[in-house]
Amino acid sequence: MPGLAAASVLTRNFYAADAKSTDGEWKFRTDSGSLLSTDNCRFVSQTILQRIADGDQSAVQDCIKSYGGLVWSLARRMLRNTEDAEDAVQEIFLDVWKNAERFDPAQASETTFVAMIARRRLIDRIRHVQRRISADSLDEILAEPSTRDDKVLQTNVEAREAAKALDQLRPEQRQVLQLSIVHGLSHQEIADATGLPLGTVKTHARRGIIQVREILGLGETAGRKEVSV
Amino acid sequence: MTNNMEEKLLDLLCDQAASGLNEDERLQLEKLSAGANSDMDAQSLELAAAAIMMAEMGAIEAMPSHLEASIAAAAGKYFTAKGSESSIHESIHDQPTKAFKWQETRPSRSFFDWFGWAIAAAACVALIGTFIYEQNRIGDLQAKVMQLTPTPVVEETLAQKRDRLKKEAADVTRAEWTKGNVKDSEGVMGEVVWSDEKQEGYMTFRGLPVNDANKEAYQLWIFEDGKLEPHPKDGGVFNVSSDGEVVVAIKAKLKTNAPKAFAVTIEKPGGVVVSDRTKIAALAPVKTA
Numbered sequence: 001m002p003g004l005a006a007a008s009v010l011t012r013n014f015y016a017a018d019a020k021s022t023d024g025e026w027k028f029r030t031d032s033g034s035l036l037s038t039d040n041c042r043f044v045s046q047t048i049l050q051r052i053a054d055g056d057q058s059a060v061q062d063c064i065k066s067y068g069g070l071v072w073s074l075a076r077r078m079l080r081n082t083e084d085a086e087d088a089v090q091e092i093f094l095d096v097w098k099n100a101e102r103f104d105p106a107q108a109s110e111t112t113f114v115a116m117i118a119r120r121r122l123i124d125r126i127r128h129v130q131r132r133i134s135a136d137s138l139d140e141i142l143a144e145p146s147t148r149d150d151k152v153l154q155t156n157v158e159a160r161e162a163a164k165a166l167d168q169l170r171p172e173q174r175q176v177l178q179l180s181i182v183h184g185l186s187h188q189e190i191a192d193a194t195g196l197p198l199g200t201v202k203t204h205a206r207r208g209i210i211q212v213r214e215i216l217g218l219g220e221t222a223g224r225k226e227v228s229v
Numbered sequence: 230m231t232n233n234m235e236e237k238l239l240d241l242l243c244d245q246a247a248s249g250l251n252e253d254e255r256l257q258l259e260k261l262s263a264g265a266n267s268d269m270d271a272q273s274l275e276l277a278a279a280a281i282m283m284a285e286m287g288a289i290e291a292m293p294s295h296l297e298a299s300i301a302a303a304a305g306k307y308f309t310a311k312g313s314e315s316s317i318h319e320s321i322h323d324q325p326t327k328a329f330k331w332q333e334t335r336p337s338r339s340f341f342d343w344f345g346w347a348i349a350a351a352a353c354v355a356l357i358g359t360f361i362y363e364q365n366r367i368g369d370l371q372a373k374v375m376q377l378t379p380t381p382v383v384e385e386t387l388a389q390k391r392d393r394l395k396k397e398a399a400d401v402t403r404a405e406w407t408k409g410n411v412k413d414s415e416g417v418m419g420e421v422v423w424s425d426e427k428q429e430g431y432m433t434f435r436g437l438p439v440n441d442a443n444k445e446a447y448q449l450w451i452f453e454d455g456k457l458e459p460h461p462k463d464g465g466v467f468n469v470s471s472d473g474e475v476v477v478a479i480k481a482k483l484k485t486n487a488p489k490a491f492a493v494t495i496e497k498p499g500g501v502v503v504s505d506r507t508k509i510a511a512l513a514p515v516k517t518a
Contacts, residue, residue, distance in 0.1 A: 162284035219273020
């Protein structure tokens, strides 16, 4: 089928503006300028990460523009100084290029996937810093569990959805997840700090994270799609 | 794999996503994962953790342009090294492209075209008539609603809320603001009040300098007795936009009990997770009886 044969070309650079519906049938412009009918095939626009995985270097700028703010904001919120944050952001983007081919739009949005890569790197750094700090003087630290500004301020839809999911948890579950996931405290540290038994801390963390996963439908192969037309 | 083993595996995957594993746990996970398809679970839990982190992130800041340029340059090197620049992408874009034109056919106008226009015109007249009728009806309804709408309740000011809390709460903790370590904090005065029972509190400042919200923000930290030290709780980020008395509501993100001290630091806009405590604008230790 000609439509299907051309789909691999079309999906590299498809924009909504290039599509037009006539008589209820969608038609698309290919890179060569010819008009394609959808026939019985479904066109799926490639995500930025899929383009990167295919070696499309033009997708790098799109990636930086789309996720630069997210990654930078996460780094600024979690690391102590600007220099650390800048180093981390560079490492995170390198990780993003390297892991682009592992992105599966059926499991999560691209934003969440990028945030996951960012988190791995930031948690590594935070734990390193905390070890370094504890070796110095605890008295010099003013650290705090995660904070959440007004949801109105959050500009990405995934953050808002996740905030709503968190709001559905029990307060103790939410607190434990905030301390562990955002602030990087170990379960033992959380138990020491909150006075909760270690087993209870673990139970809250496990139930909480599983509940959030279910509410957001993450990792469901037949679940959400990133972009489809 | 038995149910117990599956449960243990899920526990370990949750722990791994939430706070990482120690060496023993990592070994257990390796052992249990062997032969089990746990990759999907592991990643979905990590994605959930990432989503939670985004929820706690607050406002998104733009990345500095020099950093953007540096990442783009690094990407160039990475892709060159990977040798993928001449992949499918180039081969597609090297092809000559033609301007895209929608296929438009203009058949000669028939009787049915003109008939269609006549129907459309009649429909427009009918629509205008309906519109005028509806406007009149809406006007009547609005007048009725205006009559029924009660006088709006004036929302309490922060100062009134503070005063009400002081009056009504039986467990109000009070502390007086004193200067911090920045020069401009010399004249800071006022008090902070907090109720554990209501989980509500207010700060009153006099002499706290107006801040440039584009460059910095004030952030409150709450120290509890023995709990989470040295991890005080975040009491919220705020700005001061006028001289004179300023009342600010405390926005404690976590349940707060028996605060022993309050500190206001100067941070970047949006606040921080970890403060380096270089700029303290005000301190308020709670005096014990």
